[in-house]
Amino acid sequence: MKYELYYWPSIQGRGEFIRLALEEAGADYVDVARRPNGMKAMQAQMKRNAIFACPFLRAGTIVVAQTALILHFLGPRIGLAPKNEKTQLWLLQQQLTISDWLVEVHDTHHPVGSGLYYEDQKAEALRRSVDFRENRLPRFLSYFERLERPKGFTSLELSLFQMVEGLRYAFPRAMKALRYPKLAALHDQVAARPRVAAYLASERRIAFNRQGIFRHYPELDSG
Amino acid sequence: MKYELYYWPSIQGRGEFIRLALEEAGADYVDVARRPNGMKAMQAQMKRNAIFACPFLRAGTIVVAQTALILHFLGPRIGLAPKNEKTQLWLLQQQLTISDWLVEVHDTHHPVGSGLYYEDQKAEALRRSVDFRENRLPRFLSYFERLERPKGFTSLELSLFQMVEGLRYAFPRAMKALRYPKLAALHDQVAARPRVAAYLASERRIAFNRQGIFRHYPELDSG
Numbered sequence: 312m313k314y315e316l317y318y319w320p321s322i323q324g325r326g327e328f329i330r331l332a333l334e335e336a337g338a339d340y341v342d343v344a345r346r347p348n349g350m351k352a353m354q355a356q357m358k359r360n361a362i363f364a365c366p367f368l369r370a371g372t373i374v375v376a377q378t379a380l381i382l383h384f385l386g387p388r389i390g391l392a393p394k395n396e397k398t399q400l401w402l403l404q405q406q407l408t409i410s411d412w413l414v415e416v417h418d419t420h421h422p423v424g425s426g427l428y429y430e431d432q433k434a435e436a437l438r439r440s441v442d443f444r445e446n447r448l449p450r451f452l453s454y455f456e457r458l459e460r461p462k463g464f465t466s467l468e469l470s471l472f473q474m475v476e477g478l479r480y481a482f483p484r485a486m487k488a489l490r491y492p493k494l495a496a497l498h499d500q501v502a503a504r505p506r507v508a509a510y511l512a513s514e515r516r517i518a519f520n521r522q523g524i525f526r527h528y529p530e531l532d533s534g
Numbered sequence: 535m536k537y538e539l540y541y542w543p544s545i546q547g548r549g550e551f552i553r554l555a556l557e558e559a560g561a562d563y564v565d566v567a568r569r570p571n572g573m574k575a576m577q578a579q580m581k582r583n584a585i586f587a588c589p590f591l592r593a594g595t596i597v598v599a600q601t602a603l604i605l606h607f608l609g610p611r612i613g614l615a616p617k618n619e620k621t622q623l624w625l626l627q628q629q630l631t632i633s634d635w636l637v638e639v640h641d642t643h644h645p646v647g648s649g650l651y652y653e654d655q656k657a658e659a660l661r662r663s664v665d666f667r668e669n670r671l672p673r674f675l676s677y678f679e680r681l682e683r684p685k686g687f688t689s690l691e692l693s694l695f696q697m698v699e700g701l702r703y704a705f706p707r708a709m710k711a712l713r714y715p716k717l718a719a720l721h722d723q724v725a726a727r728p729r730v731a732a733y734l735a736s737e738r739r740i741a742f743n744r745q746g747i748f749r750h751y752p753e754l755d756s757g
Contacts, residue, residue, distance in 0.1 A: 314565065361681055363631045376629040377626075380626060380630060403600075404600050407602070422658065424665030424669065427665070438658065439645065442646055442649070443647075446649055496589065
């Protein structure tokens with residue numbers, strides 16, 4: 312099966328969770344919006360399939376949106392989920408909590424409106440980041456640190472790698488002050504997997520930047 | 535099957551989407567936290583099952599969290615989803631967009647931190663509400679207004695009823711200024727369904743209040 316991923320071409324963002332899964336699985340996929348006229352193709356597909364927001368995935372006649380749901384759909388098809396349906400639903404539940412976490416990461420720099428510049432909501436961002444670093448970040452980290460995961464490698468491990476990687480980029484000081492040894496070890500194990508390592512070293516991996524969800528503004532990481 | 539719903543006992547919140555589904559289906563369920571010692575029982579279950587946040591549902595040995603996933607799980611079991619798996623996934627995708635929408639409703643009054651009082655983030659709430667009313671609310675409403683839903687009555691219709699009901703309570707002025715005739719008609723059809731009508735008139739339906747997700751603060755609805 313050839314997969315078509317549709318997502319913003321210049322950021323990791325939510326699409327990165329799908330890219331990591333497709334790369335780890337060695338799946339045959341196209342990152343459509345990064346090809347010539349790709350944004351036009353993405354807009355056409357969004358209209359045709361009534362998609363509220365990207366990322367979305369096309370697999371033959373099936374079109375799926377919502378990051379966690381795309382991973383739930385892909386998992387059994389590309390060998391990144393167990394066969395057991397109960398475990399698949401459990402994985403989706405965890406992935407949805409990661410989606411919630413990611414919204415909160417985004418809102419540290421965009422607490423007023425996603426259509427406004429960071430500079431126009433900096434005062435609010437400073438306050439929200441304090442709350443995030445002091446309350447929400449430890450809460451999510453300790454939840455996943457303690458969570459017992461079923462045997463086998465799934466997209467959940469890839470997603471937790473990406474959360475740790477992104478949070479260390481965005482909040483290096485806050486992350487250094489927190490203890491999450493199991494997640495840190497998992498992060499390193501995932502990064503060392505041959506296909507993940509090759510992907511991270513390739514041009515296909517977009518660098519973190521100030522258009523994405525994980526953004527490093529030193530002022531949001533201290534004080 | 536007897537279902538146990540676990541959610542905060544004094545608000546509609548996210549739990550209301552599950553309550554509406556169980557009520558419409560005439561399912562045998564207990565709203566655990568609203569019974570004597572219910573909060574204690576809820577806390578014990580959260581610990582035992584590693585639940586990040588309520589609502590969650592217990593059905594025999596299965597425990598499911600995340601509102602949209604609970605509805606996806608319940609749908610085929612209580613006659614609120616079609617048999618077709620592709621349609622079930624599509625419904626879940628829509629429900630996840632409703633979950634995203636609901637976070638944005640919540641953040642109009644809590645843009646800085648969910649652990650802080652509204653009064654301590656009122657300045658930020660005023661700004662965020664303007665963005666919500668002018669950009670996000672019309673975007674979500676027009677998406678669901680235009681969305682072609684498959685035949686048959688599902689939890690999606692119940693959830694859209696609840697969104698319209700809650701938004702009219704929280705933002706009466708903004709909602710009056712917007713056009714959404716199909717959703718308005720759907721709202722009325724759902725409210726008139728015998729079981730829904732009986733539920734809404736009963737003591738089981740908690741009134742909207744200033745602890746819930748939909749809150750009416752006149753200052754957030756104008757200016």
